[in-house]
Amino acid sequence: MEIEEEMQRQKKDGDTLISRTEVWIKTHTRKDGSVHSNAASHVEKVKELLASEGSNSHDILNDPLTQVFGPDTRGRVRGVGTTVSQSQIRGSAAALEKISSYKGKVEEQSSTIQEQSFKIQELSSKIDFLTDQIGGIKEMIQQQHMDSIQPENPQSTGGPSVGNHQCVERMRPCKLYSWRKELVAQGRVILADGPQMIHGKPLQKDLYKVAIDVIIKGDVELPEPDGYHSTLGEVGIGSFVAWHHCFTEFTD
Template sequence: MEDWRAFVDQRTTEEFKRISARNKVNRAKLKGPACLGRHSMAVTRHKMAMEKNLTSDVEIGRCEVFLRAHTRKDKVVQYPDLAEKLDELYSSNPASRMTGMDDALTELVGSDNRGRMRGLGCSISKVGLKKSAPARSKVENVTKEKESVTQELSQVKKKLDGMTQDIVEMKKTLVDMQKDRQYTQNLSSPTVAKSTQASSPDIIYIGKRCDLLGFGKRGVVARGEVHEVNPNATVHCEPLEDGAFVVVLTEVIQPHAPLWKEDGFASTLGEAGPGSFVQWGKEALRIQ
């Protein structure tokens, strides 16, 4: 109660009313009042450093804090001309972004009054700023080193991306070469010639067109021709499974459908592609 009475007495004096009236008039004359609410300049500067994942608040120049302090909640800057000029000055002189006696804000707005510095909050003066020059210089050097390292890492990443793309193209070329070589080997394979002399009743299917049925409810996944029915035949050096035929693909309908049996060169019909030899179960062939 004693504190409350003292507070009421202080607020009801003629001197306080005169000061309040004067301050109300002065606030009405402001062109760009501060929009920080309960937050101080120092707190705002720290929040900006946290947003950018910086290691020190010193890396945030007071020019940036000044603009943030005069930006409304709807993101409208109260000094658009100043913001545009600051950007131009940053482009021509990046060092002017860092807080100092001759930074961008000083150049555009003018020198600060005695005992205060714009964008830094209370208790920060020119004298204190001068004494902190060595620390700020150290931070500036660290910032420049970080930018240099970032640029070097970006260049290395571009080179690695290019090398990765080259490796992918080389792998694709090697796979195509292996398919072509295997296709040639299958054409000249003695096993194929042997099939014409085989006594198997399935020999009547050789050369006939067929639909390849996929697993489950996939339906027709590809079309081709029966090329070999001899159980001793091989596809890409892999022996035929019981009840399987060698089929040469003429059309791939479902590229992502898995092979009836992987042969070490491909695992899906799309990877094998038309013209390739695959083995497919007789019961999963619709021979025409």
């Protein structure tokens, strides 16, 4: 039993359970690796059976020792000492096999749970991203709706009021150029006699509020991003954009 305990201590994680056949071979082998002469032939046969595929080394009724020496008699169990019975060995082996099997299943389930946890985290991140995107789209639609109700009649006087002042708006057709002096769009400048708003923000003094009618270069970046769009193509026809005075040419 001391030899078996020593072999158990030397066993690495993941190794199969030590069988009584391995213990028996160990007890009949010298430290230099040689085998006692009176057991040499038996040791060789036992080793061959142990190495052969399909040999069940933990079944004491059919393991290599039983195949070479025949069934144990009088309760004696080779390789484990005289104080251990066959029923104890069989019960212990069965229990160890079950423990090993359960351990494998637990490790497999743990790995599956970890993979599912990663997938849940990934889906949660995607949901958060889509929620933000939907919120931005809703806000953009609401803003475009508010902008679309601005009067388009050049002579209209129904513009938005600022304080107690009613702004009068009119429109002038125009061309929009990039900083490279390339023609990128055509539209109508919304002119007013008071402060203007675009996408919920005050319009700066050096910018025109322009309704886009034709887009020539959709990939051109906006000179003043509005928080919803970054290029003319994203703004789209029928929407409003802020454009610098120096890059705007009236055509009427």
